[in-house]
Amino acid sequence: MSIPLMNQLGVVKRNIVRADAAVVDHLGRLGSATVHEAMGRVGLLKPYMRPIRTGASVAGSAVTVLLHPGDNWMLHVAAEQIQPGDIVVAAISAECSDGYFGDLLATSFMARGARALVIDAGVRDVRVLKEMGFPVWSKAISAKGTIKATLGSVNIPVLCAGALVNPGDAVVADDDGIVIVPAADAVRVAQVAQKREDLEGEKRARLASGVLGLDMYDMRGALERAGLKYID
Amino acid sequence: MSIPLMNQLGVVKRNIVRADAAVVDHLGRLGSATVHEAMGRVGLLKPYMRPIRTGASVAGSAVTVLLHPGDNWMLHVAAEQIQPGDIVVAAISAECSDGYFGDLLATSFMARGARALVIDAGVRDVRVLKEMGFPVWSKAISAKGTIKATLGSVNIPVLCAGALVNPGDAVVADDDGIVIVPAADAVRVAQVAQKREDLEGEKRARLASGVLGLDMYDMRGALERAGLKYID
Amino acid sequence: MSIPLMNQLGVVKRNIVRADAAVVDHLGRLGSATVHEAMGRVGLLKPYMRPIRTGASVAGSAVTVLLHPGDNWMLHVAAEQIQPGDIVVAAISAECSDGYFGDLLATSFMARGARALVIDAGVRDVRVLKEMGFPVWSKAISAKGTIKATLGSVNIPVLCAGALVNPGDAVVADDDGIVIVPAADAVRVAQVAQKREDLEGEKRARLASGVLGLDMYDMRGALERAGLKYID
Amino acid sequence: MSIPLMNQLGVVKRNIVRADAAVVDHLGRLGSATVHEAMGRVGLLKPYMRPIRTGASVAGSAVTVLLHPGDNWMLHVAAEQIQPGDIVVAAISAECSDGYFGDLLATSFMARGARALVIDAGVRDVRVLKEMGFPVWSKAISAKGTIKATLGSVNIPVLCAGALVNPGDAVVADDDGIVIVPAADAVRVAQVAQKREDLEGEKRARLASGVLGLDMYDMRGALERAGLKYID
């Protein structure tokens, strides 16, 4: 983080290093649960973040925004920084459930090529957003609108729903949650995650045939050594 | 509020002044987000109130009920006061998530012409309610039933999920939330809201074409004066 | 509870007395709301427990599991104790929203004949779980995985989401919530619940015709004696 | 409420009718629990409102303020409306835990004769506030300061922590909570509350001597009729 935190208010960083697009897409196909395991179980946003429509599954590179309570001015500033394949990740400087984002901003974001919005606050016009097919993960849904009066920043490191997000990081979001992969780690994480995925098909077949995890993972010895007792 | 608060326990007010039906319907078509903006961003119920089925969108005039924890007796009293086009708004005198309302009461409310229920507590039989097509916004879903032992009141001013609701007020409810418009303000709010709505179509088209909100709303000067800095 | 609580860590009880299968199925058809009333309004899990897919409605006999925070080892041990018709009820020894259960464990549980999982924690792979048709009620959805390091127990009495569950108890779960019926009470509860259900059809028809609950339940006298006043 | 809600943004009402000072003091001596009973158990703020210092016990007439999230401008406007014996009751138009009030504002409020602050948000400088002896009831304590940019209103009806407060209402606050008595009801509530209080001394003496409430309140018959069974 070369930008000192105190200087980050009122700053828009235009040139950011985005995670490789092919790797981002690869991570998206693997899904948040597998990627999170491959990360060593770090980088997950808190589970109160929920999709406005289940079934959506996307990945992209982060354009970050820091907003203030009840003020969505910086989302317009962020729109200009969006490149095709980006996901906007919006943090708020305090707890807020207002509806920062609706169908007009979604129209603008889609026109810029954004794949989704992840926001630690509320959104509105959700029926229209679903019809438009623009995926959103948020903390709340609220008809309460916002004003445009206070500067925030775009493309600085932000803390969003308990996770540190740097601009350009890979963002993987689906029904299970949202995981952030640092751009520099994306290739390696994708490799580890793919290996996990490759093993799953065979495991699933064996479990479906009635083999127990106790045997497939060879757990009985460890359980006995740990002291597990069977009684009747 | 001509009825002193202390005299409101055990009272049913039969004659209430309802917001004009055509205006109520107009507000409903505009939706909670637009109406809430037109209200000056007041009158919204807290966002923990959620529809049992997404996609429902209704408006009506409020029949209010004050209930006590775990007791739904007054919902039966309220049923008799329902007129076609009403929405029952139920407040509880303390926090409670019990299931106050199920398919039998919904049958009765529908027979009376009610359009929806808004309740700061729980409901049950939600699968049947959805099949019946009766819209409900509630704080919780719970199989826990209630008793019928304590008097409350019907058609007194109530505080429901953080909003003041007077009997006869217009209620606008959809996926974004629930907003209350005082009956006396309904015409003016509908006018202001319609003006907002009229402008949205053109804005949407421009944003979809790639015009940025920064330019469409002419924000660049204000952002610069506020001190926004672009860095590379 | 013949097993002292202090001796229950690291114990798997193999032989449990399950509620009668036909009675369990009967309870399932009646649904959680009706069964909960018949129980005298006890035995309900807290309403923060939600289905991952609405519309599911199941009943089964409980296989109980006590897990520790962030550790799902015992779910594999539990799998071996599942018999067709069982529902696994998983309690955690402290608050935790991690994703304990995903598509691999679901495959194994289904192969053993499990009907559902009820877990006071999080699950993941929810899109796949829904596609598989395996019903789950949980406190959270989270991509965060778990480890396999700490012993818990299987088929001991557990406290799950505020309810005491003994192995073999009948579990009734649907959109309204989850209710636990002690195996010894199942027959009687089913009888009481059926009687309630038998009366509902006629009531529904009368309410649909416009008869008020005030009259159908003969409430007007009691309301007047309690002091209810009608004003204009 | 003669002021329509939509016109209340940006309004300061200078002349308000305050509850009679002697009655307010009387209510304060009786305490929030006794007064709340005398009110018919209405008018209580939610119990998340806590004193910054236990042991404080005050009563006063309400000067109300409506603030916006993160903005305390109107507290300065309110200061001018304070008369000796007043308690400032501050509501926020959305959830916020920022520290709106510290030692400087407390100095000003005390100079104007304010007896306390009740605020549905956060305060700071709490160690100094305690040293100054200025009582505060709040939702939170937070070092996070606020800005001065958005108009609110002073002396309009507000919803504070779940209760409706009109300017001039009597406010009774102590360790048990905060109760609002409408100015018009103050005399009657004080009389009812005093009667309750007069009976308490004798009851306390009897209970201290070992008489059971079961006998003192003559409950045994009612319990038996309700079906209470004693078993060994």
Next chain:
Amino acid sequence: MSIPLMNQLGVVKRNIVRADAAVVDHLGRLGSATVHEAMGRVGLLKPYMRPIRTGASVAGSAVTVLLHPGDNWMLHVAAEQIQPGDIVVAAISAECSDGYFGDLLATSFMARGARALVIDAGVRDVRVLKEMGFPVWSKAISAKGTIKATLGSVNIPVLCAGALVNPGDAVVADDDGIVIVPAADAVRVAQVAQKREDLEGEKRARLASGVLGLDMYDMRGALERAGLKYID
């Protein structure tokens, strides 16, 4: 639990087997943290339960009560079952923060020899309760009173703040929380806890002299084997 759950509504069990008084006192001197460890880290009430006055530290045998929301009738019934050395443990059949207990009931409980109250709800008159020196652990403080209308039960097994409490169990409560020790386990738990306690004095002296836990507990090898790396 020889009493079936469905038959427990409206029951008072008079003869209960209390944990040995000397052992209870011994557990009280050891404190909740040490006893909880000795229990194998089970039996703790949730940490939202807080003392109304810090510094209190008590132990006693449980008299249990099941109450309903907003109704404290059974606390009067429970008073008669109190013997010197008892602690009343009150559970509520649903979430409720009302003030069930105040100075009058405390006077009666003290006259009967009760040592404390543990209640999963609210209490009031807290300033007086502190002056009386009657210890209370509760979920909330609230001026909101309760009615006396619904039967509950006394001395049945209850679920209180996430723990199962049987009548007669040892209850240990202090600033760290509340732990329940089944009467049958009390002697053994006290022995295990005492052994832990005996070792603490020496450990404390070594740590105070600057010895690190890393060395005192011989952790360095295990940490290295687990893969801990020191970098500069």
Next chain:
Amino acid sequence: MSIPLMNQLGVVKRNIVRADAAVVDHLGRLGSATVHEAMGRVGLLKPYMRPIRTGASVAGSAVTVLLHPGDNWMLHVAAEQIQPGDIVVAAISAECSDGYFGDLLATSFMARGARALVIDAGVRDVRVLKEMGFPVWSKAISAKGTIKATLGSVNIPVLCAGALVNPGDAVVADDDGIVIVPAADAVRVAQVAQKREDLEGEKRARLASGVLGLDMYDMRGALERAGLKYID
């Protein structure tokens, strides 16, 4: 953050750059509220973090620890890295309220010269901790102990209660909360904060004499321009 996040599990960084001790002490005298303002209102931990004893006021340089749910092993590792004047800041990789820290660890931390602990989880032995005079800010108090089985890290960047903390940062903690000042910003923040503080004495005197903030801060014009209306 030169250490990639994925490599930070199981790492202890021995050499960290601490904020200048004199500056840290200066920040401590200014207090969290003034320092937070000087920071531009960033860097504050969430207000659910509360001191176990009010009145404590400390500042120090951060030794950071990342712990896992229910496991305090790394606190022993951290002890060795403490230098006189440090404050240990402990983050947990998931939500947890267990009691990670008690009187033995406090003895060890004090022997190493630690000034305080800030932990986003629970602590225990709080009565003894208060007697020892060791200040702690925590999310919870809980008798529930922890195990020592899982590696975390020491002196890596951590997210604690919503704030990013780097090892060596200045930590200012008092009754109003906890604020983190990056080591590189400490001198400048102290200067800005001191200027604010210097102006406060004169302001306080003027407000105490009855001057209104409206006049002292010259707000009347701005309020009028914003549209504030006075009515009678």
